[in-house]
Amino acid sequence: MSGHEREGAGTATQQFWGRAPEGEDVQRCTLSLPGGLRAELSSYGAVLVRLLAPDREGRLEDVVLGHDTLEPYTDRARSPYFGATVGRCANRIAHGRFSLRGRSYALAQNNGPNALHGGERGFDQRVWASRVFVGPDGPAAEFTRFSPDGEEGYPGTLAVQVTYTLTAQRALQIDYQALTDAPTPVNLTHHSYWNLTGDPRRTILDHELTVFADQITPVGASLIPTGAFQEVAGTPFDFRLPRRVGEQIGADDEQLRVAGGYDHNFVLRGGTELKPAATLHDPVSGRELRVLTTEPGLQVYSGNFLDGTVRGKGGAAYGHRSALCLEPQHFPDSPNQPHFPSVILDPGQRLTSRTVYAFGIR
Template identity: 60%
Template sequence: MPTRTQPISPSVHREPWGHLPSGEEVSLYTLRNASGLTAQISEFGAVLVSLRTPDRQGKFEDVVLGHHSLEPYLDRSTAQFFGATIGRFGNRIAGGQFDLEGRTYRLAQNNGPNSLHGGPKGFDQVLWSGSGFVDDRGVGVRLQHLSPDGEEGYPGNLQVTVTYTLTDLNELHIDYQASTDQTTILNLTNHSFFNLSGSAKTDILGHELTLYADQFTPTDSNLIPTGDLLSVQGTALDFRSPQTIGARIHMDDVHLRTAGGYDHNFVLRNSGLRHAATLYEPVSGRVLETFTTEPGIQLYSGNFLDGTVTGKNGRRYEKHLGVCLETQHFPDSPNKPRFPSTVLRPGQAFHSKTIYAFKVRPLNL
């Protein structure tokens, strides 16, 4: 039976978390709801640093990979995008370039021939300006960043706001808003690596996953979408009914070979805010339900974690120790006219929403 706990007053706590090499101070925000769930968010990278949720016995543990201190987040080799806000463009852009309104824009090729996650200094590597709040939805932190015209090769002065809200329904809402003074492209997401076993006790291959998607975007050898939409039917990518992540990950499947596991964009059903995925860890009983307004979700099974990074509590982060459910527009959308548009124009207000909802499943279900 779950452990009985006393009611907790929802709160927002801000504390110094270190300094950048430039001398700028970084703050860490701790959000706590009435059930005792806590989320910690850093101003650097607008990173979700930790997220403590209960198992079916009522034991609270951290369910995201990352680091206890600021320093490892300052270097991509140790940051690994753990919990980071990704932009201007999440995922890959082929050849590090795109055409927009008759002009070719060239980006850094930081992933083989591709541009990945906004370039060498994407939104995960900048200092955001944060402010905590309490409102009728819950407790939260609002983070803002002005990305100047030309930053990482992208056009337009882009004003971005990312708002994390922790509700008393045990939901973490992430709201993205943006506006620009020149036509640009934008694809924002969060890159949290989840492990519902708690404190990354086991890998994620035994987690059961359901994706509410009938199609995916197949890729070439550089993990760039071909532009086609394929049915998941008959492939190792069929998660329309609950499957453990490890059940088919080692199959000799053409769609798995290049990535060494799952690193695929799925085409979500319908539109508007809807259910995208359900993740369940049978031992702890923890359930994560993902809802989003985005058209796609990237399933990434931590294929490139190799044990060289040591994270929280001295845990070496080995292959498949975390799973990402990155709500997004499709990879390489600027070069794929058939994909949903990622173009943002002056006068338009960009808004995207993702909800991570946490529950506990009893043993008899």
Template identity: 50%
Template sequence: MNTPDSVERSAFGTLPDGRRVDLYRIVNGNGVEMEVTNYGGIITSLKTPDAQGRLDDIVLGFGSLDGYLSDAYRQSNPYFGALIGRYGNRIAGGTFELNGKTYDLAKNDGPNHLHGGDKGFNRVLWNATPFENDSGSGLMLTYTSADGEEGYPGKLDVEVTYTLTDNNELAIDYKATTTRATPVNLTQHSYFNLGGEGSGDILDHQVMINADEFTPINETLIPTGEIKSVKGTPFDFTKATAIGERINDDNQQLVRARGYDHNFVIDRASATDDTLVLAARVSDPESGRVMEVATTEPGIQFYSGNFLDGTLTGKGGNAYGHRSGLALETQHYPDSPNQADFPSTILKPGDTYQSRTVYTFSTE
């Protein structure tokens, strides 16, 4: 493999079946640095400058493969930094009907199916090809999901490209084709703390979400089917608001999720399906770091790290406590295969699934 100068490849560990796992270090012209492993497509590290130019690692994760394979990690399964598929988020009852046939999936989140099942894309070894082009440097990851894998119909060929640009952007391009009609909803599950991983909670982070509506959830975190206005609720992030300002309000939706774990309906107005639209902006007053998220997707899941409880210790030697990271997962809506009024996630033979999300890092 010819690895470009801006990408370094090294050994990251060995899977129980003996297969080698690699780590790829990608650096842009400004010194922003990302590390990605081909196990699960996991972004293990992302170092960006603060307002004083100091680099800190702003994503949660581990310094070796063992952390991602440990029993403690698998029991809590926070999906740190991983690629998620075939279906990001939840499918009610672990079942859906398609073309007159019922498909049963793993129930790995209470009564529901979550993030692709027992062995989703976060736990497979991807083929990795480093590259350098006019846009930047990065890694192309490919994987073929067999017909019937985790209960899903059709052989699915997947390609995900991470590109780190000199504009301090992390662009993620998703592409997939199938041999049979199947639900597809790919996303990326990095947890961000703009103060640096292990630096404490994210409750002071200011969040803006470009969404006038969200999808309320039932007791098992499945959308009820309603599209509800955020106005007058703790879910109104149309103007930048500290995460901690309303997270403990006496609100049924917050109580059910133990905080924020909801899909927001991005205001795409007259934008076409393949147009990038700003979905969210996060800033940390302490470090001055800013992250903007633009996407072609119709939704974004805002998760405030409610289930982190300090049992996992990250690469910096710090325990990841309650709300020590936040996730912003661009996506189609949860449980879309069972919700006829939601945008469809069914990919058909002959069609190509394509999606793009860009995270842009800056300071203020």
């Protein structure tokens, strides 16, 4: 086991966790802050395995879904992007196809007719190089990898770095960087499933959600955006003021019927600066999660496809709506929708993006 510690700033350690299906060593990284916040991460998928946060009584509990061992993470059926770093292009791309600079590219259709979250073996199914350190902002785990030209059908070799830092503000900060040697779409996100009760046997329907967005990008039958922008006012998607997740999730609404609940991109207010995206609050435990991001969109997913067949930590069955995903990202199907913010990265450009998950009590 290797590790780093700086007095008053927390600790960062890593140790061997197991071997990936192709034989590569996988590390498990642990970041800790004085006062209890602790994150455990895996170099397989640059995944957040565990996040321990205190409730109003100071009790530390794990607030993300996942697994106790490495092996389930290597099987998408048993680990549907739990805690994953998603890429090369997050969310859905219509018919698994896009055109770029006069060339057409074909991707795996791994979600009905569409490409989803980078393909059959996206970034969540790859081993990343890892190192841990205690930096000026706190204990950190840095993950890097080279995605070769043609991987999952995407053009260009992409150098990617994802750094998780526990900051003194009791936040998990995620910084992304990427460089390419040929034009390519890049849309990176974090895919933790949050349940602030710390008990995945309970649903998130009583969590109170605020989303700092006035519009969504409505979707068609296969959850691809239609290209329109829909105002949230007067709809079940109006989370501009705090509202229970379950308050209108069963409403007679076409968008909710299509997705089986919430699985939609919200158009965030503000530009490319770090800005509030959402606040999630569990009234029982008192835990509050504030999401800030430089990204233009936030995918809100209410765990509609969880059905109890996936078992996680401690053998817990992850049931319907036992967690909520808050995924800051560019809009779905952006490579095919030129009026959406562009996801195209060119040689000579550096992609930089930051997302912060900040914890509090009220």
